[in-house]
Every structure is written in structure tokens, then in C-alpha cells.
Amino acid sequence: MPYGPHTPAxxxxxxxxxxxxxxxxxxxxxxxSLRAGRLELPGPEPELSxxxxxxxxxxxxxxxxxxxxxxxxxxxxxxxxxDQILLRGEWYTAxxxxxxxxxQGTLQSIYEYESLMAELVAMDVVSASHYDGAAATAxxxxxxxxxxxxxxxxxxxAVHRHYRETTTTYFLGGGxxxxxxxxxxxxxxxxxxxxxxxxxxxxxxxxxxxxxxxGQPNFLGLLEPMAEIGRLAHAAGALFVAVVEPVSLAVxxxxxxYGADIAAGEGQPLGIAPQYxxxxxxxxxxxxxxxxxxxxxxxxxxxxxDGQRAFVMTMRAREQDIRRExxxxxxxxxxxxxxxxxxxxxxxxxxxxxxxxxxxxxxxAAELETALAAAGAPRLHPGPYLNEFVVRVPDAPAVHxxxxxxxxxxxxxxxxxEPDDPSLADGLLVCATEVTTEDEIARFATELADARTPxxxxx
Amino acid sequence: MSVTGKRLQSTIFxxxxxxxGGGKIPHAPADxxxxxxxxxxxxxxxxxxxxxxPEVVRHYVNLSQLNYAVxxxxxxxxxxxxxxxxxxxxxxxxxxxFANLHPLAPDAxxxxxxxxxxxxxxxxAEISGMRAVTLQPAAGAQGExxxxxxxRAYHRERGDLDRTEVLxxxxxxxxxxxxxxMAGFTTVTVPSAADGGVDLDAFTAALGPxxxxxxxxxxxxxxxxxxxxxxxxxxxxxxxxxxxMDGANLNAILGRFKPGQAGFDVMHFNVHKTFSTPHGGGGPxxxxxxxxxxLLPYLPAPRVLREADDTFRLERPGERPSSIGRMRSxxxxxxxxxxxxxxxxxxxxxxxxxxxxxxxxxxxxLRVRLAGTFDEPYGDRACKHEFVASASSIKKATGVRTLDxxxxxxxxxxxxxxxxFPLIVDEGMxxxxxxxxxxxxxDAFADALIAIAAEARSNPQLVLDAPHDAPVRRLDExxxxxxxxxRWRPMAGxxxxxxx
Numbered sequence: 001m002p003y004g005p006h007t008p009a010x011x012x013x014x015x016x017x018x019x020x021x022x023x024x025x026x027x028x029x030x031x032x033s034l035r036a037g038r039l040e041l042p043g044p045e046p047e048l049s050x051x052x053x054x055x056x057x058x059x060x061x062x063x064x065x066x067x068x069x070x071x072x073x074x075x076x077x078x079x080x081x082x083d084q085i086l087l088r089g090e091w092y093t094a095x096x097x098x099x100x101x102x103x104q105g106t107l108q109s110i111y112e113y114e115s116l117m118a119e120l121v122a123m124d125v126v127s128a129s130h131y132d133g134a135a136a137t138a139x140x141x142x143x144x145x146x147x148x149x150x151x152x153x154x155x156x157x158a159v160h161r162h163y164r165e166t167t168t169t170y171f172l173g174g175g176x177x178x179x180x181x182x183x184x185x186x187x188x189x190x191x192x193x194x195x196x197x198x199x200x201x202x203x204x205x206x207x208x209x210x211x212x213x214x215g216q217p218n219f220l221g222l223l224e225p226m227a228e229i230g231r232l233a234h235a236a237g238a239l240f241v242a243v244v245e246p247v248s249l250a251v252x253x254x255x256x257x258y259g260a261d262i263a264a265g266e267g268q269p270l271g272i273a274p275q276y277x278x279x280x281x282x283x284x285x286x287x288x289x290x291x292x293x294x295x296x297x298x299x300x301x302x303x304x305x306d307g308q309r310a311f312v313m314t315m316r317a318r319e320q321d322i323r324r325e326x327x328x329x330x331x332x333x334x335x336x337x338x339x340x341x342x343x344x345x346x347x348x349x350x351x352x353x354x355x356x357x358x359x360x361x362x363x364x365a366a367e368l369e370t371a372l373a374a375a376g377a378p379r380l381h382p383g384p385y386l387n388e389f390v391v392r393v394p395d396a397p398a399v400h401x402x403x404x405x406x407x408x409x410x411x412x413x414x415x416x417x418e419p420d421d422p423s424l425a426d427g428l429l430v431c432a433t434e435v436t437t438e439d440e441i442a443r444f445a446t447e448l449a450d451a452r453t454p455x456x457x458x459x
Numbered sequence: 460m461s462v463t464g465k466r467l468q469s470t471i472f473x474x475x476x477x478x479x480g481g482g483k484i485p486h487a488p489a490d491x492x493x494x495x496x497x498x499x500x501x502x503x504x505x506x507x508x509x510x511x512x513p514e515v516v517r518h519y520v521n522l523s524q525l526n527y528a529v530x531x532x533x534x535x536x537x538x539x540x541x542x543x544x545x546x547x548x549x550x551x552x553x554x555x556x557f558a559n560l561h562p563l564a565p566d567a568x569x570x571x572x573x574x575x576x577x578x579x580x581x582x583x584a585e586i587s588g589m590r591a592v593t594l595q596p597a598a599g600a601q602g603e604x605x606x607x608x609x610x611r612a613y614h615r616e617r618g619d620l621d622r623t624e625v626l627x628x629x630x631x632x633x634x635x636x637x638x639x640x641m642a643g644f645t646t647v648t649v650p651s652a653a654d655g656g657v658d659l660d661a662f663t664a665a666l667g668p669x670x671x672x673x674x675x676x677x678x679x680x681x682x683x684x685x686x687x688x689x690x691x692x693x694x695x696x697x698x699x700x701x702x703x704m705d706g707a708n709l710n711a712i713l714g715r716f717k718p719g720q721a722g723f724d725v726m727h728f729n730v731h732k733t734f735s736t737p738h739g740g741g742g743p744x745x746x747x748x749x750x751x752x753x754l755l756p757y758l759p760a761p762r763v764l765r766e767a768d769d770t771f772r773l774e775r776p777g778e779r780p781s782s783i784g785r786m787r788s789x790x791x792x793x794x795x796x797x798x799x800x801x802x803x804x805x806x807x808x809x810x811x812x813x814x815x816x817x818x819x820x821x822x823x824x825l826r827v828r829l830a831g832t833f834d835e836p837y838g839d840r841a842c843k844h845e846f847v848a849s850a851s852s853i854k855k856a857t858g859v860r861t862l863d864x865x866x867x868x869x870x871x872x873x874x875x876x877x878x879x880f881p882l883i884v885d886e887g888m889x890x891x892x893x894x895x896x897x898x899x900x901x902d903a904f905a906d907a908l909i910a911i912a913a914e915a916r917s918n919p920q921l922v923l924d925a926p927h928d929a930p931v932r933r934l935d936e937x938x939x940x941x942x943x944x945x946r947w948r949p950m951a952g953x954x955x956x957x958x959x
Contacts, residue, residue: 001813002805003543005897006820014824014898018841023816026823026841027715029684036717039808040585047547050804054547054797058556060571062564069561072788079483081516083553089530090523093544095874096741101929102869104467105526106740109519112471115947119505125945129742131597134788161776162788169759169784172608173643216499223499251492253501266788275552276572277562277789278597279743291943297741302939304931308467314939320600320637321880325646330637333598333731333746337739340519347471347515350480351507359487366494384496404565412563419776434484 002044066440067409068368070388070431071219071417072133072160073280074269076247076357077435079348082271082341092337096297100312106336107311110299113339116346120249121242121263122256123285128297129335130282133266137163137213137243138170139284139329140264143293144211144239145176146328152177153211154201156193156229158218159243161418167213181212185423191220191381191390195228202236209236211262215243216252220429221388222381227258234259239290246270246283246342247361248386250354255285262286271345272338281338292318295329357434361387364432364441371445372430376452380427388431390414393452396428402451408444466930468521472947475508482512525930526740527874533900535825537845537877537889538632538680540710540732542818545805548735548798557797562789566772572793573771576763579800580747586803586811587706587726588717589749594791595759599707601786602727602746603638603674608783609725609750609757610672610701611642616781622671622700628657630681630881632705635674644671651883655681655837657691666698675723676705678712680881682822682845682889683837692722701725701753709733710893711819711843714812724751734799745792745799756781761790817894818844821901825892828905832912836884845891847884850912854886859915859922861886866933867914867925871907 006014020026027035045053067075086092090105097103097110114126130136141153153171155164157180168178181201184194193214202209212233216226230240242255244265255263267281268274286294292315300314320327346354365387369379372391380390393399396413403410411430418424432441492500510518527534534541552558560572580592596602607625614622625639626647636646649665652658656679666673673695677685685691695702704718704726710733718726730736731744738744750758760782761774773790806814819842826846830839833848850861865875865888877889892901915922926932 001810001817001894003545003895004813004817005895006817010898011820014820018820018823018827020823020841023820026819026843027684029686029841030712030716031686031689034689034716034721036588036715036720039714039811041582041808041811042804044807044810045804047805050801051547051551053804054551054801055554057571057575058551058554060574061556061560062568063556063559065568067561069563071563073562075559075561077484079512081512085516085519085523087549088520088523089544090526090528091519092549092737092739093529094526094740095534095536095539095541095738099527099865099869099875100934101866101926101931102527102874103525103740104930105522105524108468108470108522108525109740111945112947114945115470115472116507118946119507122505131601131743131792132788134785135597135601160788162785165785166787169608169786170604170641172783173611173641175643223496227498249501250505251495251501252499254505257502273553273558273794274561275558275794276560276564276569278787278792279745279794280788291945298943298945300939301944302935304934306932308931310467310931310934312934312936312939314936314943314945316940320633322633323637324633325636325640327633327637327640330600330604330634330641331598332600332632332634333729333738333744334742335597335739336741337737337743340740343471344515344519347508347510347518348480348512349483350509351504352481352509353484354507355504356484356487359491360485362495363488363491366491384494384499386495401565404567409561409564409568416775417563 065407065409066443068411068430068444069409071412071429072266073274074433075435076269076433078271078345081348082344085344086337086341091340097313104310107299109340109343110336111301111311113343114299116343117283117285120246120254121244121285122254123263124288125286125291125294127284127294128299129339130284130296131335132278132280132282133264134163134166136264136282136284138167139295140241140262141167141211141213142170143262143290144241147239147290147293148210150208150210151175152207152209153213154179154181154198154209155213156181156215157183158193158220159213159215160219163243188382191222192218192224192383193229195232198232202232209238211239211241213241213243217245217248217386217388220381220390221385223384230259247354247358250358261290267338267342270342272341279335279338281335281342293328296331296334360434361432364436368430368432368441371441372448375445375449377448387433388429390427390429392426393428394426396426399451400428403447406447408447466525468518470947471508471510471518474510474514474518477509479509479511532872533896533904534874535876535890535892535904536874537891538707538880540891540893542735542893543895544735544737545802548801551801552794552797570771573763575800576796577765577771579796580763582803583728583747584749586713587749588719589726590751591755591758592747592749593758593762594747594796595786596746596748597787597792598742598744599727599729599746600634600638602748603634604641605748605759605786606703606725606727607638607642607672609754612757612783613701613754614671621669624669625671626665626673630679630883631674631676632680632707635705655679655683656687657685659687659690662691663694666694666700670698670700672701672703674703674705676708678708678843681837681847682842684843688721707732708844711815713815715815719749719751725754730795730799735802736795736798743792743795745795757783759783759786814894821892821894821896822846825890825901825905829908832909845889847887847889849884850886853912853915857915857919859919861888863922863925864911867911867922868907869926870928873904873907
């Protein structure tokens with residue numbers, strides 16, 4: 001066994017102490033008829049050849065593309081210090097800090113994470129972390145039902161499809177309803193949440209609404225009238241959930257400023273690699289009024305017997321190991337190490353650095369918009385955006401494939417990602433961040449102009 | 460700082476000084492945000508700390524040294540399987556081809572990861588005896604929710620709408636009943652038999668036309684194999700219900716017992732337990748779920764598929780309408796799954812069986828070494844990968860509780876075992892040594908516990924006041940809960956000019 005410690009002599013001594021002849025005797029309580037045969041798996045592999053196998057598998061992925069793909073996961077520069085810290089065994093090989101006397105490192109880091117994120121979203125309470133943006137959004141929607149004792153949640157169609165689908169799954173069991181708020185189809189506000197439709201949905205007296213969920217920026221990259229959505233929600237006695245992207249909060253109004261009761265979001269942009277889907281960081285924040293509804297671990301500041309400042313998991317009566325079937329959620333394992341990554345990232349780049357990340361992304365995106373429009377791919381929606389937007393490209397799936405052959409990942413094909421929205425059939429969702437280069441933008445525009453008219457391409 | 464002087468750290472907010480830091484990100488053009496409407500802009504900047512890199516690194520290194528960790532010592536935390544986290548796996552997960560791959564990248568450029576995931580699904584199916592596996596759930600608890608929602612879909616599709624109850628033994632993890640509630644079921648808690656096993660009579664009485672599922676942890680949270688599991692599964696299926704296996708204790712039975720083969724319909728794996736992925740101070744994990752034929756149609760979407768030409772692809776949106784849907788964004792905690800794959804490959808089929816053999820050997824060795832010092836609530840029966848010892852007699856004789864013994868272990872240099880779980884054992888401590896500890900480590904730990912038991916009689920105050928040698932003493936948890944201080948407040952916004 002690769003990491004095993006025992007010499008034959010050790011094993012013999014242990015068996016003798018126990019008083020059995022063989023390890024098999026320790027499994028005698030498994031009924032014979034239920035004992036497994038040998039595992040039909042490949043044999044053990046020494047580290048040398050296993051390393052080569054893993055390297056070869058990783059090498060089969062193509063990560064050398066000029067990428068304009070975002071759609072909920074964003075490429076950013078991560079300062080080298082972040083991974084150096086994360087690689088310390090004292091962080092990543094520790095368990096949940098149930099023994100606070102020997103877990104002050106993890107506990108203080110979570111308190112600092114809660115504080116950093118509370119600053120970003122301008123709210124009072126932040127959970128120690130959830131699985132990802134989708135699960136955090138689903139938990140936020142469930143919170144609104146518990147807090148209002150209502151059973152209907154309205155989610156803007158411009159919230160990430162995966163978040164909407166996850167919320168629907170989380171609502172399956174509780175007899176709760178998720179309904180989608182349509183988007184404005186045309187005009188200056190096209191692609192944003194239809195406030196008129198929202199107002200009509202909220203007006204149904206027989207089916208009062210627990211919560212309204214909208215994203216800023218929304219999935220299509222557009223800026224939503226968050227204050228107005230919140231005002232409509234509150235007027236109907238509903239709570240307002242803002243789904244946010246944390247880097248944008250360096251420059252965009254935070255949920256606390258426009259009256260959100262809960263903020264949920266994906267923390268991946270804060271120093272966490274894309275790694276094909278996770279592990280990421282679910283951000284979940286609320287006002288003080290909802291603190292007893294928030295699911296997941298919370299760390300608070302307190303003192304020890306000597307009066308020294310110290311940190312501890314607190315308000316544990318919300319959690320599954322104490323409350324069992326009456327818990328606020330079943331969540332146990334969370335994403336603590338990713339919360340640490342986000343904290344080290346934010347502390348290393350600081351407030352000015354974060355603002356530069358957001359503003360540089362916006363600047364690069366504006367350059368991208370200009371270049372793509374000149375290449376014959378104008379924006380699909382006229383409204384303001386931060387660093388992500390949809391361009392119109394006839395036959396977008398085929399063009400996307402041709403660009404991939406030329407080393408360009410031309411964003412997300414909306415005909416495939418959102419097949420049930422015909423208005424997006426020609427759309428490519430593209431983004432830029434501070435790591436997007438002028439050269440990549442120029443290549444994208446040149447190749448796009450070429451790929452749009454494949455019949456004339458000589459290459 | 461780390462080996463001398465004050466060990467506790469002030470917060471990053473106290474260490475901040477406006478004007479420090481910078482040098483990481485180029486400055487954006489002054490007009491970069493001019494096109495963003497004023498109403499959507501942030502008015503006052505977030506009060507994030509301003510520190511230079513050396514201070515940031517020292518802060519987090521010094522904080523890390525306040526943690527106990529597998530890399531620093533023995534971690535016999537029952538039910539958590541704090542085994543060795545191989546270093547190769549950290550290296551592998553960081554390979555640029557794995558780490559930099561976008562989750563929405565077209566299948567054609569993601570073949571390496573898709574192949575790895577497909578092979579991992581196949582390996583977990585073989586290990587569990589299940590028909591198919593989804594890797595999507597982010598953690599064990601989410602895997603439980605996935606499994607119970609699939610069971611819900613199964614009954615509903617058959618028109619069996621009256622099945623509203625989920626049965627769990629009283630020794631179960633808290634996540635079991637909490638999951639049942641989230642999935643819309645009522646939990647029925649079934650008491651354990653005197654020997655710690657499932658009480659077949661109690662289950663027979665509780666099972667019926669309202670039972671949707673029974674959730675069983677096997678080996679149980681007492682570390683005991685449910686020898687009557689075959690009979691129980693027959694009862695469950697006879698009542699028209701399905702059987703869920705909580706895979707938290709899979710580390711005891713690799714290559715010895717396949718839940719799917721035995722008749723379980725669905726189970727979750729905790730890869731951060733059985734398959735060595737690091738616990739990360741509370742996460743991340745991954746909670747793959749295996750299913751038998753009955754639940755196959757309901758697996759979450761998207762699944763990883765292998766095509767006839769041996770390429771791999773993800774299911775497309777809406778491709779399999781019978782699916783319960785999505786549990787989270789994207790495919791799963793792939794970075795965690797890369798580590799689990801490496802672990803399974805390193806061991807192979809024979810090595811995985813040795814893992815369980817050695818985990819069980821170590822647990823029984825400690826159990827025997829501690830017998831006579833601590834109570835054995837379930838006699839001298841062989842345990843699996845963990846066992847419960849009780850300080851019930853010590854408490855009666857000395858007033859020293861399990862909690863105090865746990866805190867005193869800290870002074871001896873050990874992370875305490877899990878205490879007061881499962882709840883059905885008086886003054887219980889659940890000890891799980893895992894398979895990677897040397898006999899010298901196991902002996903030293905046993906000696907420490909035996910010494911503490913002697914201290915409880917000779918000098919109880921020493922134990923009651925422990926720990927004496929930790930960075931902090933016992934905490935005021937009551938005040939923390941009554942007057943929660945959940946975030947740092949006093950900083951002003953970072954409104955000073957950028958330093959560089």
C-alpha cells in the first residue's frame with residue numbers, strides 16, 4: 001500500500017495484541033453471502049508512472065486558447081502568494097474547527113473572510129461558505145421561504161441557468177414554487193428583467209411571494225435596475241436576493257446599498273482557478289434580521305477563560321449535527337479552503353488592486369466590443385454592461401467551432417446553452433478581464449471576420 | 460514569531476495601513492468606468508485591508524501555525540477519516556491542463572478531464588457494486604440530498620405518493636434527518652438495539668406503506684458492521700421502500716463489502732474521507748452518488764458519456780428529461796475528483812483492500828490497548844475502522860468528563876477524537892486512527908489516554924482545566940452565541956490615493 005506504515009513485524013505484533021490470527025478474522029461479522037470478491041480495478045501504480053499518467057491526461061485538455069469565455073467563471077490573475085499559502089499543510093490538511101483551542105488559525109481566517117465579504121457586499125452576516133454560487137442562490141431562495149412563511153419565489157430569467165436549475169431542484173421537496181420572471185425583449189432595456197411582468201407576478205394576492213432573485217451583472221452581462229427590483233419586492237412583502245459577482249463589487253453598488261436582504265454569489269473570481277467546475281466558493285450574506293435563517297457555519301469573536309481574544313463557531317443551533325431534522329439546511333462540509341483563497345487574494349491585491357481588476361476588465365471589454373463590431377459582430381443588447389456582453393453572429397455555433405480550430409474560444413454559444421430562448425439563437429456571450437490582451441482581442445476580431453464567411457477562406 | 464513570543468495574531472484589519480500594498484495589478488485607464496451609469500456605481504469603496512506582501516504572508520503563515528493538521532500530527536477524529544493527504548495529488552490538481560480548464564469549454568478541448576471523470580465514475584461503481592455514479596454533488600450532504608431526491612422521483616413516477624417518511628437509526632449522522640427534511644420527507648428515528656446494531660423489530664414496526672427510504676450507515680457510526688444488513692434490506696424492499704447507504708464509513712470495507720451488490724439502491728461517497736482528498740479546514744469535499752438500476756434514470760444532469768469512437772462528452776441541456784436536474788453549477792468539484800482519481804490509481808484494487816485491512820487493524824489495536832482503562836459500551840466485539848470508548852466510569856469516579864479528557868489530549872500533542880457522537884453513547888469518544896499511522900504513533904496515543912485517565916484520578920483539576928499548552932484556553936461560547944460578533948466593523952473606507 002503506497003502510504004502504509006506497517007512492517008510485517010508490526011502487523012504480527014498488532015494481531016497478537018488483538019488476539020486474532022489474521023486481519024480476515026476482523027471481518028468475520030460480514031455475512032459470507034454478502035462478502036465482496038476482488039475489486040476489478042487496475043493494479044497499484046508507482047508514483048513515477050502515475051505522475052506521467054496524470055500529466056498526459058492534463059495534456060489532453062487544451063488550455064492554450066485565447067479565451068473569451070466567462071458565463072459565471074472568470075479567468076483572473078492570481079498573485080503567487082495565494083497558492084503558496086494554500087499549499088501549507090496546516091491549512092489544507094486540517095479538519096473543521098470543532099476544537100477551537102487548536103484551530104484558531106482556521107477560525108480567525110473564517111472570521112476575516114466573513115468580514116471581508118461583508119465589506120464587499122455591504123451587509124451584516126456572511127456564512128463561512130457554501131458549495132458554489134448555484135447552491136448559495138438556492139439556499140438564499142429557501143431562506144426567503146422560511147423567513148416569510150411563504151412558498152413562491154420569483155427568479156429572473158437572467159440569473160445563471162445553472163443557478164435557476166439548482167434552485168428548482170432544491171425546491172422539489174418542500175412543496176415550494178420557483179417561477180421565472182421574463183426579460184424585456186426589445187428596446188433600450190432588452191435582456192434585463194421585465195419590471196412590468198415582475199409587478200404583475202407580485203400582485204397575485206392568492207400566491208404571495210417569499211423572495212425575488214435577480215443578478216447583477218446578469219447572466220447576459222447587463223446591468224439590472226436592482227434598486228427598483230428590490231423596491232417592488234419589498235412593496236409586496238417579499239425579500240430581495242441579489243446574485244452578485246464579487247470582483248464587480250469593487251466598482252458596482254453593493255447589495256447592501258440597494259436594499260437587498262440576502263446576497264448570494266460565486267466567489268471563484270477571487271483567486272480560484274476554473275478547474276472545470278470546482279471547488280469554488282458559494283458566497284451567502286444577509287442582514288442581521290435574517291441571521292437565524294442563514295444556513296451553514298458561522299464564526300464569531302469571543303474570549304477564552306483568560307480573557308484573550310479568540311474565535312469560535314457559533315449559533316450552532318441552526319446546524320444539522322445539533323438540530324438534525326429541524327436544521328436550517330443539511331450542509332456540513334463547506335468550502336473553507338476556498339474562502340481562505342479568497343481572503344488571501346483580497347488581502348494581497350487590496351482595495352485598489354481589486355478596483356483595478358474590475359476597471360481593467362471593463363476597459364478591455366469596451367475594446368473587445370469595438371473590435372468585434374468592426375468585424376461584423378455587433379452587440380445584441382444596447383444596455384450598459386461591465387465586462388461581459390452578447391454579440392450577434394449568424395450561425396454562431398458553426399463560427400464558434402471554426403474559431404476553436406484557430407485557437408480562439410469565442411465565448412459561450414447561447415443557442416446551445418439557452419436553447420429555449422430564440423432571441424439568443426445568434427448570440428455569443430463573450431467577456432474580457434484584466435488578463436485579456438490586446439493581441440488576443442485583435443486575433444479574435446480578425447479570425448471572426450474570416451470565420452463568418454467560411455466559403456471565402458483560403459486557409 | 461512562530462516559535463517564540465505571542466502566538467495569537469491581530470486581524471488583517473488591524474494590520475492594515477492606508478497606502479500600503481499594491482504592485483500586483485496594472486492601473487486601469489482613468490475613464491475605464493465612464494460608461495457605467497452613476498446609479499449602478501459603488502459610492503464608497505469597500506474597506507478592505509491594505510497590506511504589503513510580506514505582512515500578508517506572515518499573517519497567514521503565523522495563523523496557520525495555530526492549527527492542528529494531519530501534516531503536523533495524529534488526528535484520530537472518528538467519523539471524519541483524517542487519513543494522509545498524498546502530496547502527488549496536490550501537484551496533480553494544479554497541473555495547468557486541469558486547473559485552467561473552463562467548465563463550459565467545449566467537450567473537444569476537455570477530453571483529458573472528461574476521461575478522468577469517466578474512469579473515476581467506473582472505479583467508484585466497481586468499488587460500491589453500484590450500476591452508475593454521478594460525480595456532481597459538492598459534498599456528502601449534497602450527495603445525500605441527491606440520493607433522497609432520486610428516491611422521491613422514483614416513488615412519484617410509480618404514482619406512490621403516500622411515501623412521506625424516511626427512517627434513520629438514532630445513531631445516524633445529523634445530515635441524514637436534515638436531508639430528509641430538505642427533500643420534503645418526515646424523519647422517523649428508530650432506536651438502536653442494545654448491541655449498537657439496527658433493531659430489526661423496531662424497523663419492522665416502523666416500516667410500512669408510508670416509508671419512502673431507509674438511510675443506513677454501514678459500518679455504523681459506532682464502527683460496527685451491521686451483521687443483519689441482509690435481513691434489513693429484505694424488509695425494506697418488502698415494504699416497497701428503497702435503501703440508502705451513507706458511505707461515510709466506506710474506508711472500513713473496501714474490497715470486503717459492496718453495498719450495491721448487497722442490495723442497497725443508492726449510496727454516497729465522501730471522497731475527502733475514503734479517497735484522501737484534504738479536508739481543507741472544513742471543505743471542500745465531493746460527494747459522488749452511486750445508484751442501482753432502479754434509480755438510474757434520475758441521476759443529476761449532466762452525466763459524462765463515452766461515445767462509440769472513445770471520445771467523451773457531457774450530456775446536453777434537456778437530453779435526459781427523467782433526471783432530477785442539477786444539484787449545483789457545472790460538473791462537480793473536479794479539482795477534488797482529480798485527487799481522488801490519483802489516490803485510487805495509486806492503490807489499485809488490491810491496495811484499496813489493504814487500506815481497509817490496515818484501517819481496521821489499527822482501530823482494533825487501539826481498542827484493545829484502551830480496554831480496561833475506558834468503558835467498552837459494546838463489549839469486546841471487533842470493530843471496523845473506528846470504535847467508541849466511554850469515560851462514563853471515570854466521570855462517575857472523578858467528575859472528569861470526556862470533554863475534559865479531550866482537552867487534556869491537546870496538551871499531550873494530539874487532536875482529540877470525536878466526542879459525544881453518536882449521541883446514544885454516554886461520555887463517548889469515537890476514535891478512528893486510519894490506515895496510515897505507525898504502531899509507534901498508535902502506542903504513544905494509547906499511552907497518553909491511559910496517562911490522562913490516571914491523572915483524572917490523581918489530579919482531576921489538571922484535566923478539568925486543560926488545555927494548558929494551547930494558544931488559547933477554553934472559550935466563552937455562551938457569550939459568542941448570545942452577543943454574536945460575526946464581522947469586523949471599525950474600518951473606514953479605503954479612500955486614500957493608490958500608493959504606486
